[in-house]
Amino acid sequence: MGRYIARRLLAMIPLLLGISFIVFSLLNILPGDPVSIMLSSNPHITPDAETIAQLRAQYGLDKPLMTQYMIFLRNLFKGDLGTSVYTQQPVVTAIAERMPATIQLALAALIISTAIAIPLGVISAVRHYSWVDHLCLVGSLIGISMPSFWLGLLLMLVFSLKLRWLPLSGMGYFYNGLGDVLRHLVMPATTLGFGMAALLARVTRSSMLEVLGQDFIRTARAKGLHEKMVVYRHALRNAFIPILTVSGMQFGYLLGGSVIIETIFSWPGIGRLAVNAIMNRDLAVVQGTVLVFTLLFILINLVVDILYAAIDPRIQYD
């Protein structure tokens, strides 16, 4: 197990290098001169050739490309992602400040979507081709097709503007009590988790159907086990691997979705930081957020891979 984890971590090195190169090229290789982009964000400055040259030197853009990349890598290792041209704050600090909000939102969305999807998927598998199953299928197809930003706005319309039950936007804080946190969290987390729930329900269903058809389930029933026990203890446990895989892959969509959701609900997380940075042409912050989101995504998928072994002792990695 330990050796497997070590090997996986080693295999990640070329991947991380590739990722760092792509993130680097966002700022430095793609067409569009970063300095003139930065200057264009401030209409009060009319950039003359001298200012541009000075800025290019300041950001090291006058050096050869490979040297620039090496400097970028060296700074990455030191945990230096550059400085925001807009706020003059180090990018790492800006991201670290907003990280807890994004994690809170993502975890809540994950909990909500699992809580909806797994029971629904199990029920549709156990009673497949029944009306419940058909309803779930249509529901999940609608869920996958619904734009998350639209769902978010609809929820705001109903629960904040019409019923006035929930705050329109923003994040709650623990020093105002748990209620404050939850009241602010429920709409964005539901919005974010909904699309994922739709997909997860379908995977749960098909995975459960496959397991329920197997011999050991018949054995469990034959020895007189309660049906609930058969379904939830014997079948669901064995159906979990595809569910986990999809959850891991969906986490990427969750992170992507958080960009939109955080913008709608004025949630002070990394997603909103990224959108604001794009609007302000603050490319260092854009780079930093893309990098952090990607690292989070890779980390989650690594954890999922390792969890396989914990769930399924049949999987041997050495």
Added chain:
Amino acid sequence: MVKLQAAEAIPAKDSSESRAGRAWKQFRRNRLAVLGLGLITMLWGVTLLADYIAPYDPYQMDLLNPLLPVGSPGHPLGTDNFGRDVLSRIIWGGRASLSVGIVVVGISASLGLVLGVISGYYGGWIDLILMRITDLFFAFPFFILAIGVIAALGPGLRNVMLVLGLVTWPEYARMVRAKTLALREEPFVEAARAAGAGDLRIMFFHILPNCIGPVIVMATLGMANAILSASGLSFLGMGVQPPAPEWGSMLNEARVYMRTAPHLVIIPGLVIMLAVMGLNFLGDGLRDALDPKMSTNRR
């Protein structure tokens, strides 16, 4: 010469009539898929005929009649904050949203098909490099990479299409590569080679046609995703720029007026959902009909 034609004719004939007929029968039995096909045909039709159907010019402002509700005389879906007719903007906006679907899938499928078949057919270091590149793309959360590149290239419909296409091709490449690896060993490929067909001919006339089923399924679902992502980008202000009509950016502009004119939020979102849902229903039905092995919902 005669021999060569005969050898080539075998796989081609097998995949045409009878298989397509069976697939169509299978497809028609799926009511959701037929509904999806209907939805898509209707939306495309309306969009293509925008010149004749749309009651107003989508840019024409009427500052005396802003934010009219649904069902107002002359404006069945009301007007927006500039008094522009919402129905006309929805109809014209479909052009942007739906063409995103086609262009994105066009870019990603053609890149993915070519690179996938090369990777699977030649193997070796070409395969190794191409597959490591796809790994790299899969390592990024797709939407995050897309907004990163948009940030560097600048907003706009053309950049959105380009970026979404360039970010999604690895899925097609992976699938086509896997299929190619299996097909490469089939007798009909060997027969074609024995008949003197070159690598290019084998790849593009013998192997790729046999991948077409799953590619169509993937392209349909991919189109749905592209429309959803592009409208999301426009919603964030990174796609189609105002005043051009587009469903996602209409939603974005409407946010401010949510309290007084909720229909401005409800209608564009509903239309996006219908377009995406139609494609998802269709793709699902096509999967059952063309590619039973990939099916997830019917066992």
